[in-house]
Amino acid sequence: MPSVTPGGGMNRIDEVYLFRPDGTFNDELDKPDWQKRTTGRYSISGKKLTLKYSADGDVSDYDIASSDRIDAGSFFLLKQPMDNSVPKGFLKFTNMTSMGGIGTGTTYVGTSSTRGLYFDGKGRFSTNSENTSVIAGEGIGGGGTNKKGGAGTYKINKGVLTLTFDDGKTQVHSFYYRASEKPVMAVIDGDIYFMKDEKEMAAERSKSSSSASKRERSATNSSLSNEAATKTADAKALLLKANAIHGGAKLDNIKTLTFEATLQGITVTGYVDVAVERLRLEMSKEGKLLQVQQLDGNSGWEWQGGKTAALSSARVNEMRTSFYTGILGLRKSEIEALTVENVKSGKAGTAIVCMQNGKRYAFIINDKGEMSASGDMATKVPLTTVYSDFRQTDGILMPYNELNTTGKQRLSTQYSNFRINPVIPAQTWNKPSVN
Structure with missing residues (x-):
């Protein structure tokens, strides 16, 4: 039956705002019309930033801590300039959600998704994603994973990233990143991706190569040994x-x-x-x-x-x-x-x-x-x-x-x-x- 309350649980939530010179802002950069979409208007008085939302008239006040940092109370907003370049390297976004578990009286069910984009600095990219589910509770345990990926060429123009896959498909994303700050991070469609450095990537490749077959055997054995698992x-x-x-x-x-x-x-x-x-x-x-x-x-x-x-x-x-x-x-x-x-x-x-x-x-x-x-x-x-x-x-x-x-x-x-x-x-x- 319909639930009369909104949802809830454990998750990472990225807060991203696009501020325009005309005094409008948009906090829905994942929408296809993000370039024209307006969530509300903002104003600046001294070191105070005020956001007024168009839909319900709500007003939020934030403190401007510096030229590239806004104190929003429970989180900080860091400036991500618009740049006509894409950093060379691997950008990764991870999201986790869960329901049930301790204190709820029900089985714990959790999922995580990881998306990655690698840019070679010469116009080529590759992408991969992985979704994993985990179930745990009294007498219950197990999980599953599926993966997919692709590759092609990329272009960037005033915050618009265009990915053209080798099979001819095209994707358009909003894209902003801090070129000179560490850690390197990019905002893609309103989600924050962090760049892995070369040492970390090399270590992961080495670890992955040496343990891939072991993980596959372990996953297979776990699935077969769990008599409660069903098809x-x-x-x-x-x-x-x-x-x-x-x-x-x-x-x-x-x-x-x-x-x-x-x-x-x-x-x-x-x-x-x-x-x-x-x-x-x-x-x-x-x-x-x-x-x-x-x-x-x-x-x-x-x-x-x-x-x-x-x-x-x-x-x-x-x-x-x-x-x-x-x-x-x-x-x-x-x-x-x-x-x-x-x-x-x-x-x-x-x-x-x-x-x-x-x-x-x-x-x-x-x-x-x-x-x-x-x-x-x-x-x-x-x-x-x-x-x-x-x-x-x-x-x-x-x-x-x-x-x-x-x-x-x-x-x-x-x-x-x-x-x-x-x-x-x-x-x-x-x-x-x-x-």
């Missing part, structure tokens, strides 16, 4: 079994859904149109409407205090997750469409890491065949949801309690009712009237 077909079979336990055909045929829930004293009313991936959340207290968030496919809006603004891309992704994980993720159509990355079984149940709709999710199935937890590992801040208080509702086994973990923050959501396949009047999706 992709077995993982999907287990998910289909969970589908049957949670409602089978009735679950598969959910077209619309409404619910009411309580979260920290706030009443949340939800409306879901599964066919068109439309989701509306209305937050109220003591009968007064406080906020509305609505997803319409790949975009959405939110209303608060009589004002309407576009949903952030992060919140759009979080809300879309509702259709690919949780109860709706157990629909047969979704199970058949997913790609299993890793699966391990043990006393705590079976944990399955999979790719769906181009993003990574996780399911944990207990020994009763019920979905005891799920995780959205696709966003910068992952979400872990533990389910309990299962009740039969119109032939579907629904969890009436969710424990959502956001890093160290834990929020409990108690559902009071669900309605399966109700008729949702068209006017339900209208924006609220201004009070």
Whole structure:
């Protein structure tokens, strides 16, 4: 079912801002239109930098520590000049996410991804990426890795890096780097890459060469010796079994859904149109409407205090997750469409890491065949949801309690009712009237 809270977990988050001479700034350099996209406006008064965001009017004040350093309180912003050159060497970006583990009552599921770019200084590049998943818990242990790469030629012009692969494909990226500062680092599509020095690369190549076969044998033996490990077909079979336990055909045929829930004293009313991936959340207290968030496919809006603004891309992704994980993720159509990355079984149940709709999710199935937890590992801040208080509702086994973990923050959501396949009047999706 749709989660009423944003995600959470452990992750590295890079904060990157593009400041323009006209007083505008953009903090979404991963977007295709990053050169023209505007997040808000900035102003400088003395040693104070003020950012005002266009979407919600929020204001942030930062201290200018020096000409190339801004103190943002919990982090520092370092100046990355626009340069028409690319440093020779290997640039590496690593990202890690996790769900569950100690204190959550569920199996630990973690993933890491590494992306690397090597520039030879003469116009040639090579790239590689590696995704690894790890599952650990009581009686559970294991992991899996997949790799890919490519090569071609590169060009740089005023912060725009163009990669032309040998097979003819082209990629365009935003690119900024500090040429004279150590350590050398570059900002590519809003992510921070660090350059490895030659000694480090030589040591890694030597280590990799001498231990590659040992690692392969170890990984193979580990996989074969773990009797709890299952194949992709077995993982999907287990998910289909969970589908049957949670409602089978009735679950598969959910077209619309409404619910009411309580979260920290706030009443949340939800409306879901599964066919068109439309989701509306209305937050109220003591009968007064406080906020509305609505997803319409790949975009959405939110209303608060009589004002309407576009949903952030992060919140759009979080809300879309509702259709690919949780109860709706157990629909047969979704199970058949997913790609299993890793699966391990043990006393705590079976944990399955999979790719769906181009993003990574996780399911944990207990020994009763019920979905005891799920995780959205696709966003910068992952979400872990533990389910309990299962009740039969119109032939579907629904969890009436969710424990959502956001890093160290834990929020409990108690559902009071669900309605399966109700008729949702068209006017339900209208924006609220201004009070």
